[in-house]
Amino acid sequence: MDIQNKWSPLLAERIKNADKSGFSQGNIIVLDETESTNSIAKALAAEGASHGTVVTAESQTMGRGRLGRRFESPKGAGLYMSVIVRPSFDIAFAPLITSAAAVSAAESVEKLCGEYTAVKWVNDLYMNSRKICGILTESAINSKGSLAYAVIGIGINVGKTEFPSELRDIASSIEAETGNIIDRNILCGEILGRLEYYLENIEEKRHISEYRRREMLTGNHITANTGGREVEGYAIGINENANLLLKLSDGSEMVLASGEANLCRIRREK
Ligand code: BTN
Numbered sequence: 001m002d003i004q005n006k007w008s009p010l011l012a013e014r015i016k017n018a019d020k021s022g023f024s025q026g027n028i029i030v031l032d033e034t035e036s037t038n039s040i041a042k043a044l045a046a047e048g049a050s051h052g053t054v055v056t057a058e059s060q061t062m063g064r065g066r067l068g069r070r071f072e073s074p075k076g077a078g079l080y081m082s083v084i085v086r087p088s089f090d091i092a093f094a095p096l097i098t099s100a101a102a103v104s105a106a107e108s109v110e111k112l113c114g115e116y117t118a119v120k121w122v123n124d125l126y127m128n129s130r131k132i133c134g135i136l137t138e139s140a141i142n143s144k145g146s147l148a149y150a151v152i153g154i155g156i157n158v159g160k161t162e163f164p165s166e167l168r169d170i171a172s173s174i175e176a177e178t179g180n181i182i183d184r185n186i187l188c189g190e191i192l193g194r195l196e197y198y199l200e201n202i203e204e205k206r207h208i209s210e211y212r213r214r215e216m217l218t219g220n221h222i223t224a225n226t227g228g229r230e231v232e233g234y235a236i237g238i239n240e241n242a243n244l245l246l247k248l249s250d251g252s253e254m255v256l257a258s259g260e261a262n263l264c265r266i267r268r269e270k
Contacts, residue, residue, distance in 0.1 A: 018189020023196035031057040038153035041082035051086040077159040099242035103207040104194035118216040130172035226259030
């Protein structure tokens with residue numbers, strides 16, 4: 001079956017109706033194909049596009065992930081969205097934007113498909129131990145040293161699709177995991193509504209308790225790459241700045257603000 005027949009097309013009007021918060025103010029751009037919605041959103045932000053502007057596309061030819069990776073974005077099978085944020089909050093809270101987006105996306109996915117959706121520090125969503133979503137936040141600082149804008153890029157594998165061989169065991173989609181075909185317009189609107197709420201309340205860190213509850217590395221032995229250094233330890237939890245707290249084998253503790261971490265073996269400590 002042509003995936004475009006199975007999936008409702010992305011429509012700006014339907015996304016707007018699904019976003020009860022009015023975050024986007026109707027500034028929603030739906031593209032058929034583009035290199036990367038983040039690149040388009042960054043260009044629009046640099047030209048002055050307003051807070052809440054959303055760029056989505058049916059497919060991306062050069063979807064970007066963290067650490068220079070590629071994000072597979074086949075036509076009609078995913079929700080590829082980028083949101084322009086012009087924060088009124090202090091730049092000190094900027095590192096919390098990605099975790100707020102992760103909670104917004106996890107809650108929305110779970111609401112629509114009914115399946116528990118975990119967060120893997122710092123920016124991935126997992127369902128049944130497979131990645132279904134990645135988030136890439138890119139920002140620009142102005143001459144006064146405050147945040148001019150941030151672009152939050154969210155890529156969710158919604159429909160069943162063929163992944164390249166190196167991703168087959170680690171990536172999945174909402175449809176493959178649940179059998180549910182969810183409407184991407186509604187998913188996008190749900191995410192925007194939550195994003196608006198959590199960003200408005202970022203100084204109170206309202207999303208952190210939910211981030212902690214869903215975080216899947218906590219309580220496990222992990223390996224992490226941070227600042228070009230490989231470390232191994234036990235993930236104790238997430239602090240109020242969404243940093244990962246690690247206990248090393250010599251008993252010392254380490255706070256990871258960025259980087260990438262993976263389970264090294266499933267072993268819960270008492
Ligand atoms: C990751 O897994 O490392 C992050 C993936 C982020 C993908 C999204 S899809 C929409 C937006 N446009 C991009 O080029 N990337 C983000």
